Amino acid sequence: MIAPGLIISAPASGSGKTTVTLGLLAAFRAEGVSVQPFKNGPDYIDPAFHQAASGRSSVNLDCWAMGAGEIGALIAEAGAADLFLAEGSMGLYDGVIRPGEAGTGASADIAALTGWPVVLVLDVSGQAQSAAAVARGFAAMRADVRVAGVILNKVASPRHEALVRAGMEAAGITVFGALPRRPEIAVPERHLGLQQAEELPELQRIVAAAGAFVAEHVSLPALRAAAMTGSPLRGVAPRARPPGQRIALARDRAFSFIYPHLIAGWRRAGVEILPFSPLADEIPDPTADCCWLPGGYPELHAGKLASAKRFQAGLRQFSRTRPVHGECGGYMALGSALIDAEGKAHAMAGLLGLVTSFERRRLHLGYRLATLLDALPGFSAGDRLRGHEFHYSTIIEQPDTPLARVEDAAGAHVAETGSRRGQTSGTFFHLIAEAS
CATH class of the missing domain: 3.40.50.880 (Class I glutamine amidotransferase (GATase) domain)
Known part of the structure; x- marks a missing residue:
């Protein structure tokens, strides 16, 4: 069986997935919880940040380029942990039109393969109860993808948070936490995306700040309780033909x-x-x-x-x-x-x-x-x-x-x-x- 896990995803890029993921990794680590990070899709930069926050090497899972057996083997080889935490890419259902080895590259395909529930990071800027319609639509999109709940991001005020939470309650959506605006813990960007981890002299400060920020505003026990053990994937080690000895x-x-x-x-x-x-x-x-x-x-x-x-x-x-x-x-x-x-x-x-x-x-x-x-x-x-x-x-x-x-x-x-x-x-x- 696959260890209990969660997938941190969002409706779109720029919603705060990376900051939330880093914060969760750092916060759980500070509590003595061992968390194994993963990254959906072809990304070389986020895994380095994951490692800095968790103390463990992050692993790419790509269902367009890899078969289900290869993904299963990579998960198994990552080693034992209290919790598996995978960061999605783009929006939850965003992938290519024509499937590859085991899917379209969408984070939803990884969720379906592993059985790990999804936690949506919702940027609620400029909306209140309407955010619940977005969450409910994502939850109903695919029967083989389970949305466990949401983390609200960029909440403007306590009143704003109360309005958004009211909408989520009416829609039957669990809210794991609400993050106020905090631009100082965002990771700087560059023309290919985020800067590399080794380029940030303040990386540990950013990770520590993100961990404290998430621990203050998100229910870590509720998230651990929402994590689920997925369906077994027969692991077949990815074919490795080294270019030399x-x-x-x-x-x-x-x-x-x-x-x-x-x-x-x-x-x-x-x-x-x-x-x-x-x-x-x-x-x-x-x-x-x-x-x-x-x-x-x-x-x-x-x-x-x-x-x-x-x-x-x-x-x-x-x-x-x-x-x-x-x-x-x-x-x-x-x-x-x-x-x-x-x-x-x-x-x-x-x-x-x-x-x-x-x-x-x-x-x-x-x-x-x-x-x-x-x-x-x-x-x-x-x-x-x-x-x-x-x-x-x-x-x-x-x-x-x-x-x-x-x-x-x-x-x-x-x-x-x-x-x-x-x-x-x-x-x-x-x-x-x-x-x-």
């Missing part, structure tokens, strides 16, 4: 976007991870048999990366005899040049001819299904991979051999195919799992 992995503020379950899968297969920092001008370990550059924010460190001559020379030397792969930001760093938001071009490693620009910003977002036209580390031509793309950079030049035929979640052709030159490859999508 000894992997040199770029890890610093410019390269940090990689799913924890991938690294866990590599380690489960007996792989040794050898981290290095391009920003510190470090080179990949010469004893590694593969180098992997994750995504991140290379555009914010383009000047420093361009001046990291030891790193660039070491990477070029490594690539002469062994494979190198980059995802999104790592892909851009393998290219010829990166043009920053001010229009200045910075020389990158030059292992690929790719030139990307942040001066011409355009959002590229969504799930990706890639059929490999050529091999990349750990995979062969013809293999099908599921991933996710999220960046604002624009391709100026991409002269190398296309790496894959790429579709979005609706089956439409995607122009960003990735590319290959020699033993170096790169993609704009981040790998989540191998397709069935």
Whole structure:
């Protein structure tokens, strides 16, 4: 059986899910309750905040890219805890039109798979009793999704709270708590979403403040009582085909976007991870048999990366005899040049001819299904991979051999195919799992 759990969701993005989730993790932890965090969907940033608040590694659960058995295995491998707490993405029922491995990517699909009840975070700004109609509609949307109740957010006054609570009582909706406006505990944003956890010097203050804030205004005992043990999911460990036995992995503020379950899968297969920092001008370990550059924010460190001559020379030397792969930001760093938001071009490693620009910003977002036209580390031509793309950079030049035929979640052709030159490859999508 799956441990008792809850899913923190909302009608829409920006409702306060992350702040509430961090507050709950910190508040329960302060009471000695062990809470295992999860994150629905393709997100690399929120899990790091979850870990800071809970003291435990957060795990991504993605029903578009992963099968039900893989999700079950990831939940089981997370270890024993008093409570499982999953943060949703976007609105509760928001997903793609065409299902993937086990669903559309919606948080509701994870709720249905696990049996964990949903707690809706409702931004009640500008409404009172009408908020109950929203909650009741969400509760009635799907018979296989149970909404346990709501946490009211951005309550303007005691009178406002009383009006909203009256509407919820009339609609038969449980209210677990009401949070007044408190902008000082919100996590700062940036162009890809929230800032990374390691970038916030006041992270522990924010987490502690969020924990105290939630503990003051939300009934933690009522939430624990609402948590339910879900239906058993037959766990099948996610397929993990490591790119090498000894992997040199770029890890610093410019390269940090990689799913924890991938690294866990590599380690489960007996792989040794050898981290290095391009920003510190470090080179990949010469004893590694593969180098992997994750995504991140290379555009914010383009000047420093361009001046990291030891790193660039070491990477070029490594690539002469062994494979190198980059995802999104790592892909851009393998290219010829990166043009920053001010229009200045910075020389990158030059292992690929790719030139990307942040001066011409355009959002590229969504799930990706890639059929490999050529091999990349750990995979062969013809293999099908599921991933996710999220960046604002624009391709100026991409002269190398296309790496894959790429579709979005609706089956439409995607122009960003990735590319290959020699033993170096790169993609704009981040790998989540191998397709069935």
